[in-house]
Amino acid sequence: MTLQSEPRRRLLLGAGLAALLPSAWAQTGWPAKPVRIISPYTAGGLGDILPRALASVLQPRIGQPVLVDNKPGASQVLGAQAAMRSEPDGLTLFWASTTSMAINPIAQKKLPYDPLKDFAPIAICFTAPLYLIVRPSLPVKSVQELVAYARANPGKVTFASGGNGSTNHLAGELFAQQAGVKMLHVPYKGAGGAITDLMAGTVDIMFEGNGVEYARKGQLRALAVASNKRTRAAPELPTIAEAGVPGCEVGVWFGLAAPAATPQPLVERIATEVQHALVDPELARRLPDVEITPSTPQQMAAQVRADTAKWRKVIAAANVTFD
Template sequence: MNKRTVLRLCACAFALAATASAPLAFAQTYPQKSIRLIVPWPAGGATDSVGRSVAEALRVQLGQPVIVDNIAGAGGNIGTQQFVRQPHDGYTLLLATSSTNSANPYLYKRTGFDPIKDFAPVASLAVIPSVMVVAAGSPYKTPADIVNAAKARPGTLSFGSGGVGNSAHLAGELFKSVAGIDVIHVPYKGSSPALTDVMAGQLDYMLDTGAYGQVKGGKIRAIAVASERRHPMLPGVPTFEELGIKGMHMNAWYGLAAPAGTPPAVVERLNAAVQTAFKSGDLSKRLSDIGAEVRPGDAASFAAFWKSELERYAGLVKLTGASLD
């Protein structure tokens, strides 16, 4: 082997070593600038509250600004479509939700993204059970009252949601299916205006994840929780199961995601920041205050949960018959 060949082989070896070490070096210096967190829903409501809580926690842990960017539309698809086109460098993150990342692939013929291949799961954050709420002065005291009224006057009662395909919509459709009633779905551009109309009596009820604060404040009344056990924030409110209504289990899940191809070391750095924020107690308190049950965990466990929820929502959407195309 001549000297020129040896030098060429050495150069190739150095290049390969540099290429292999580049992601690690990048992760060790990450982040060096502000991070953008896309929340694919409007400002206000539970999803935005979760996003802003996580953004603040990451700011503290990473030492860089984390800017929330609300990009709403098409049930979260528009913001998510923009997200998957971003560079996979850890500087654009997504607040992934059960609506956008579990339900929409079955509700829409085209979402503009692959629910698995286009994402790098970073960390699970929380789940919030849906709670059935009515106006403070509503005549409906239990879900059975709503069922009886709906059967007496088919097609006249109405329920609201924060948009077609979101958790409140699917929860409402599930209740229609389980109860065998004919009621009208009224979609809004976000949960906040829908809840406002529940308070005013313009809507008969809503199954929402962002209503806990209004319930505690006495602005609306909770009559059932769609979970396996009573919610610690509303200990006096029974579950649907306790009231004899089977199959009403519905919650919204939230997690942090990066674009597919993000270096694993960056994903680990972000996950560590989330876990440290949970352990410090501040993030847990912020989420608990809005009715969330925190779900800390590593990226691998979140990826497994994400996949299982896709499978669960396939059955849920089929059961409700919901479709947006």
């Protein structure tokens, strides 16, 4: 994630005053109806929990219910299409992510939408960092030791993922490229099976969002976080850059986008409300393992472009194929 901390500090400074003022939406009489967030994720997972958490702090500000409508399928394409075809009135928004906005355009040759032509970015809201975790019996206790071990055993260190083209797969490829090592990718049909085999010692390493939890239970060992800064969940863990391998920042971000024809002034007003909702202390308390990363529409658009370019380069260099 390349978003800087300064915008968040400005939001924090202004949040107290903003809470005392009438909402921009209330002042204009908008929205007159409930707001719907189309999520391309199934119920119960992180991609579903996060928009519901945002909705809980957003709806008191706007004076209307904020509802989450799950439309999973086709690697998030079904939800994206439903949102893209909605009226550009700010009442239907899309729960966008790294996958739908930056990876799908590379992975799917006939993707029926263009992230920046068919959508108007509103704000990145959350980032779920990936942790570098290893099997307990692997004889390494730091990133540098892992790099040395991989160099001494070229092509023999295995890294697991939830499938070809998944975020944890691409994270492993990026790490190998940045560290100058050769590792063997072992794809699974979902992250669950990969983690099970990692704990059993069948594979060696993995990049995983829930890595800290497994490390705390003693089931796996966490070496570092693939982020540009240490996380709230595990401040004791260094970033991979701090540990000696720069350029390995990987996180799954989530945010809001609107249909492309949504008027820009309306996009900006929605973004302002979302930004102020995100600094609600209750949100940080409810989501201790996720980084809250509010952005502007312009920052979100820049992030989409940067991530697409980064992953296109990684995918080409590693000759990644998609399931």
